Amino acid sequence: MIQLIVPTTIYEAFSSASVRVLQLLIPIVCCAMPVLGAPVEGSLPIQWDIGAADCKASPQPPLQVHAYEPQTFILRESLCADPEANFLYLLIGSEKALLIDTGAVADPSKMPLANTVLSLLPTKDGVRLPLLIVHRHRHRDHYSGDVQFASVPDVQVVAPDLNRVRTFFRFDHWPEGASHLDIGDRIVHVIPTPGHETAHVVFYDERTALLLSGDFLMPGRLTLEDTGADKNSAARVITFLTARPLAHILGGHIERDVAGHTYSEGSTHHPSERPLELSREDLMKLPSALASFNGFYASHENYSITHPMHNLLALLVVACALLFVVILMAYRFVRRRRD
Secondary structure, three states: OOOOOOOHHHHOOOOHHHHHHHHHHHHHHHHHHHHHOOOOOOOOOOOOOOEOOOOOOOOOOOEEEEEEEOOEEEEEEOOOOOOOOOEEEEEEOOOOEEEEOOEOOOOOOOOOHHHHHHHHOOEEOOEEOOEEEEOOOOOHHHEHHHHHHOOOOOEEEOOOOHHHHHHHOOOOOOOOOOEEEEOOOOEEEEEEOOOOOOOOEEEEEOOOOEEEEEOOOOOOEEEOOOHHHHHHHHHHHHHHHOOOOOOEEEEOOOOEEOOOOEOOOOOOEOOOEOOOOEOHHHHHHHHHHHHOOOOOEEEOOOOEEEOHHHHHHHHHHHHHHHHHHHHHHHHHHHHHHHO
16 A cells, blocks of 8 residues: 655645545556556567477377466467467456457367467456457458357457458548557557458557567568558558567468478478567568569568469469460361361
């Protein structure tokens, strides 16, 4: 308990009611000081689980849980459970907990996500903290685990479709602006980042200064649906972080090794896997990387950029050209035979 001691001369200048107001304000200010100070530091593992070349011969735990700090958990799904090996994030506030993404595996017997997350939630007054589940975008590997929480009490799931995202986070001028969640003595900002997918958002946690970037920026393939939207998203995130601290950028996947090689799609083994975290420098380089993007594929130091639809169209054009050549050659062959 904080006791207010006021000199007599000052005390006489205030009414007893004013002193009581000060007595109430001082504990509030003191409690707010850690929030206004430097971010809480955390730690990352030297090596995440890297799966196995033969998952049947070398069974792997389905889920790796790492405490970045006492109120922030990073969960990685095993490469053997699903090659996407998603990273999920659990943030604990004083009033509720926030789970960002539920991963690629729906079956609780293969991926005990709900049981694991619920076991990490603290209790308040003998009751487990409510849980809010949100997503970074609407690709199946980021929301398949939602079904595990369907019948769990005090759990709210925000669907990842654009209309629901805009409504829940109160985005009146999507994709401009930013929103935030208050989960109890912990503010988490939400920034629209369409480009990879139309409803993509990233989360910035004030407590830890972590940017949870999903597939917008990660050490792997940055696949684009809309290059122009992604350029605007990069500028939006950079502007948001200009006057804010940034500890790490933590994405949704790791798809590269320490030598800069990208693992083949569907790989269940990541030998020499590089770290998950990216830096502010990686973010600052993203606009120029997008500006120079040829529309098909480009490789950079910590990620590659690709546009699957453009690549598919290019393959179709090549296939049509080859088919035309084959038909032309067949036609000429038939004509020569007839002659």
